[in-house]
Amino acid sequence: MFKQLTPILxxxxxxxxxxxxSADVMTREFAGFGALQYGAWVSHPQTGTQDADPYARARAARTGEIALGSAEGLVFIAAHDDQKQxxxxxxxxVIEGKTPAARVWSLRITDKNLLPILTQSGAVSGLHSGNTLxxxxxxxxxxxxxxxxxxxxxxxMGNGERRFVLTLYDTSVASTTGVSEIKMPTIKAIGCDNE
Incomplete structure (x- = not known):
């Protein structure tokens, strides 16, 4: 009897x-279907809508992130620079160029799990359109x-992999009609400590 139970166990x-x-990997590494990519920037416009796929919903439940609705804005994440590094x-x-039309935008640095990187003063490491020259x-x-x-x-600050998160608030590109024509800022590495 135990010989029959062993293979089953x-x-x-x-x-x-x-x-x-597999559930851990999928909810940690895969953000869902329907990704839009413009250079190094990737967005999932269906996240936060009724049309979000189960993987996107599972990832949001795991991370606790609150997705922007399609009328609120669009989040772009860059995991690599324009040279695919x-x-x-x-x-x-250096991040250079223009953002697509938006009422307000913000750019912040996170770790690879999208947790914010804090400065020495405890503030989030980032800028927004109101304080950008x-x-x-x-x-x-x-x-x-x-x-x-x-x-x-x-x-x-710190070490390890980083992500650049560009959030466009109150933007027309969140609709599917304007998404195909947008241009995103470039991301160029200008030197590394280990070189």
Whole structure:
């Protein structure tokens, strides 16, 4: 009798462990279907709507994030620069260009799990459209580094992988009609400590 139960128990343990592992990986690494990519920036416009797929809903439940509704805005996340290199805290970056039309936007740095990176004063490491200098064409240049830089600067703290999160609030590109024509700022690495 025990000889017959042993393979069943082994199969059951493998099935349960595999199910838990796959659910963990999917809710940690996969943000859902329907991703839109513009250069290094990726957005999931269905997140926060009735049309969100089960994977997006499971990820939101796991992380506790509150998604913006389609009328509220759109979140773009960059995990790599324009050269397809993973964003790393040991590197300095320049984000340059314009955002799509939006009433307000914010740019912040997070770790790879999208948890905010805090400055030494305890503030979130980021900028918003109200405190960003622009040139005559309404374009900006933002330096992201551990050393203070002239102009727009976001401090790069700690070590490990980073994500740049650009949130557009009250924007027309959240609708499916305007999404195909948007242009996003470029992300360039300008040097790393380990080079």
């Amino acid at each position: 082994i199969a059951l343990i493998i099935a349960i462990a595999g199910g838990i592992y 993973i964003i790393d805290a040991s590197c300095d970056y 622009r040139n005559g064409q309404n374009a900006f240049k933002i330096s992201i580094s551990s050393e203070i830089a002239d102009g727009n600067w976001i401090p790069q």
